[in-house]
Amino acid sequence: MEVGIVSYGAYVPRYRITPQEIGRVWGSDGEAMSKGLMIYSKSVPAPDEDVITISTEAARNMMKRVPEVDPKDIGALYVGSESHPYAVKPSGTIVAEAIGCSPNMTVADYEFACKAGTAAIQTCMGMVGSGMIKYGVAIGADTSQGAPGDPLEYSASSGGASFLIGAKDVIAVINHTSSFTTDTPDFWRREGQEYPSHGGRFTGEPAYFKHITSAAKLVLKNMNSKPTDYQYAVFHQPNGKFPQRVAKMLGFTDKQIEVGLLTPHIGNTYSGAVPLGLSAVLDVAQPGERIFVVAYGSGAGADGFDITITDKISRFNRPAAPLVSYYIQEKKVIDYATYAKFRGKIRIKEEVA
Amino acid sequence: MATARFWRENPSRYNLKAIRCGNCGKVFFPPRAVCSVCHRKSIGKMECMNLKGEGEVYSFTVVHEAPSQLEMLKPYVVVMVKMDEGVMLTSQLLDTDPQEVKIGMRVRTTLRRIGEDGAGGVIYYGYKFAPIKA
Amino acid sequence: MREVAVIGIGGTKFGELWDTSFRDLGMQAGLAAVADAKLAAEDIDALYVGNMSAGRFIEQEHVAALIADYSGLARDHIPATRIEAAGASGGLAFRQGYLAVASGMHDIVVVGGAEKMTDVGDVLATEIQSSAADQQWEVVFGATLAALFAMIARRHMHEFGTTREQIAQVAVKNHKHGALNPNAQFQREIDLSTVLKAPWVAEPLGVFDCAPLSDGAAAVVLCSMDRARSYTTKPVRIIASTQASDTLALHSRTSITSFPATQVAAQKAFRLARKTPDQVQVAEVHDNFTIAEILAIEDLGFFPKGQGGKATMDGETTLGGKVVVNPSGGLKARGFPFGATGVAQVVELVQQLRGEAGKRQVPDASLGLAQNTGGTGATVVVSLLEVA
Secondary structure, eight states, X not given: OOOEEEEEEEEOOSEEEOHHHHHHHHTSOHHHHHHHHTOSOEEEOOTTOOHHHHHHHHHHHHHHTOTTSOGGGEEEEEEEOSOOXXXXXXXXXXXXXXXXXXXXXXXXXXXXXXXXXXXXXXHXXXXXXXXXXXEEEEEEEEEOOOOTTSGGGGTBOEEEEEEEEESSSOSEEEEEEEEEEEEEOXXXXXXXXXXXXXXXXXXXXXXXXXXXXXXXXXXXHHXXXXXXXXXXXXXXXXXXXXHHHHHHXXXXXXXXXXXXXXXXXXXXXXXXHHHHHHHHHHTTOOTTOEEEEEEEETEEEEEEEEEEEOGXXXXXXXXXXXXXXXXXXXXEEOOHHXXXXXXXXXXOOOOOO | OOHHHHHTTHHHHHHOEXXXXXXXXXXXXXXXXXXXXXXXXXXXXXXXXXXXXXXXXXXXXXXXXXXXXXXXXOSEEEEEEXXXXXXXXXXXXXXXXXXXXXXXXXXXXXXXXXXXXXXXXXXXXXXXXXXXXX | OOOEEEEEEEEOOOBOOTTOOHHHHHHHHHHHHHHHTTOOGGGOOEEEEEOSOHHHHSSOOOHHHHHHHHTTGGGGTOOEEEEOBTBTHHHHHHHHHHXXXXXXXXXXXXXXXXXXXXXXXXXXXXXXXXXTSOTTTTGGGTOOHHHHHHHHHHHHHHXXXXXXXXXXXXXXXXXXXXXXXXXXXXXOOOOHHHHHHSOEEETTEEGGGBOOOOBEEEEEEEEEHHHHTTTOSSOEEEEEEEEEEOOSSGGGSSOSSSOHHHHHHHHHHHHHHTOOGGGOOEEEOOOSBHHHHHHHHHHTTSSOTTOHHHHHHTTTTSTTSSSEEOTTOHHHHHOOOTTTHHHHHHHHHHHHHHTOOGXXXXXXXXXXXXXXXXXXXXXEEEEEEEEO
């Protein structure tokens, strides 16, 4: 059985704020931050958007491309995020109802910093591959926030993508997945805390780089492949620079990571980052092309994938939903005050009847 | 807490569940038990369906004095939309400069937060409209 | 069915009445009407009270019993009934009182309308007002009642070329009338540019296109025509009181530039009374928003559909014009306590028909019309009164 991606869909909110604007308010050199992080703007959700609405739009885009798939044949749906609207009550049940696949199916929400979405893909692969379900939906989406004035504020952004995993009419076969997981506290948020904390430079070498390179090497070893075998590579992208560095460390080129590197334009969409990067590649990939994917989640773990595009993609109805490039271009720049208002950073008066 | 009152309407609020009279073909949203044109002749003949989600703007306004739940979004655009199935819906129009809203423009539905029972309460989701880009 | 007359009228000033409670309002208006009819409490057979939302404004339901109690009528254990149809509550209460006497069931009936709206904040008051629309499918999606009327205005402008200036002129005219009414909430004239430059509420309606929030009460006494002259030298005959309903949500209509409920109720009223619209000299119509008056004067048959704006701008609906509309100042200038308005409209007509309207007297007024609306026209009641 060839298990893989049957369809996919993406969504990125249209508002943007620039590092220069954030720096202006906090008395930091926003221009320097922008250059240092290689981020030109980040996406901001409207007050009426959240992980549930983003996941729903992405999942609906995914379904629009495969009208022949009956939503009732979806046996499982998982939403991975670190900004689920409820601390207790799954996002997935609302998304499942909104795409018409409930009630005879299973749902759970995932959490593993930025790799919750790829963990969902792995689960769906197992459930489809074992014959338990016909189709599974794996979504990675976030409306992440950084504390005001903190370096993370320059990058934490919003967006998501959804994948329909199945074994029939697959447009991209997932040949293999390997993961590398350890207990590494590089980035965390305690219950009740408004904003996450991070270990500063500890988030680099012992966290991001160690886990991505380890998972990557596992994939290459298990697939007996080398970087030049792949036309595209998508790495987790907390800023524009880390993926360039890890690509170089592993032997991948800037050209290979170019299509899937979205953070410079929309910021770090956390659980949405690798799913969106992969979606951007699927928007242009041709039959026979091969994609190398490694997601990273703080805490820490990395999920690696080896993917080959099938010739089914030539008949795949991509234009039925907007491409990632459409969402990147559809933008409205806002100032810090509007951003703070949208993101609930301004203390609002408690309503009095 | 109005949890059940909102939950009950989710099929129509999420997926535009509507109903068509099997006797005269008129579509109703939200669904109702009897056709208001055919009355008794429609009993047992009402057919459930979901609206496709596309239509054109019939009228619009920009709301400046907002109810407490919508303070964050004001000024916001409210539209009455004639859906392709003939039935008309009322909701907000997103992503459009108020000066650019035109009677007749094509729009589609999208799921957004429409309210909540306070910061600790249930969140309500429902349809809003967005322009259909050419 | 016997003929019914209005033999007594009374009402409070409308406005922000901080010192007056709901029960005081009802009682004051009722006592004034009963005194005007020169009646004693034991003469009254039944009480009808129009009230939209005392439950949300003052957390009090069961208000007919409350007003019967505080006006001393509960002593005689008369039937007391509360009627609700949003802004048409008063008009409906009037019609129910009329039916009670016309049917022969009761001989002398007091009809009152009262609302106390300023005991809550503005935001809540506006939300309560919006509960006249479809809560589940209009309001929850962000459509306030003002937004719905704004969309009606936009469509009227689109279909007939009605201008913002013509719509705004309704407010200018009604303030001019209100300045002549000592009971009006606003007794100050305003000019067109004030209306046009006012802050937006829901475009194209601004603050001056919308009736205010008000406290107030009004009451009338009804009795059969054959006994009316034992109470008053100037009885006013009710020659028709009709009512019509329509879909609750505006989006369920086939057109939003007219209110079929107004058209149906009016046509029926004129037919029953054997009168035509051009015989009416004075009318009190429901201008909760300026555009509502334009729809009303078209739907009632005073002016052709689409011409209401022009007629208003040309002065056809003020003193000296074809039919004087809202000489009291209307909801806009006189004030709009939701449940009281329908009854206050009748009070004004009776004053006009008795020749007691002072500076705002319509010369030779002999036939008057009251039109009272709930929500966006889901309920409309039309009453025709003439000098007996």
